[in-house]
Amino acid sequence: MAQRFQQQISLPALAQRGDDVVGLAQYFAAQTDRQLGKPVPEVTEEAVAALREMDLTGNVPQLREIVEQAVLASGGGRIGGQDVAGTVNATAGEVA
Numbered sequence: 001m002a003q004r005f006q007q008q009i010s011l012p013a014l015a016q017r018g019d020d021v022v023g024l025a026q027y028f029a030a031q032t033d034r035q036l037g038k039p040v041p042e043v044t045e046e047a048v049a050a051l052r053e054m055d056l057t058g059n060v061p062q063l064r065e066i067v068e069q070a071v072l073a074s075g076g077g078r079i080g081g082q083d084v085a086g087t088v089n090a091t092a093g094e095v096a
Helices: 018-036 045-053 059-074 081-091
Strands: none
Touching: 018 045, 018 059, 045 059, 045 081, 059 081
16 A cells, blocks of 8 residues: 655745746736737836735735736736736725
């Protein structure tokens, strides 16, 4: 009979993994634009900085929602810091 071993893996929160935030943001932006039939947008350094500063307590699902909304807010081409900030404010129920 085979024995089963359980091992816990500790994985830091997404907010603590800046490089993962960048890669996932670019992936979600490309995926969203493909679904809309548009060219893949550029995720600017300002947008990346805004994403890295966030408290992403919702981890990947929260990041995906923010990026999807930023793609829509950007109108295409480039996702800027203002697109990310406006999305976060709107998501929080505030006026952007």
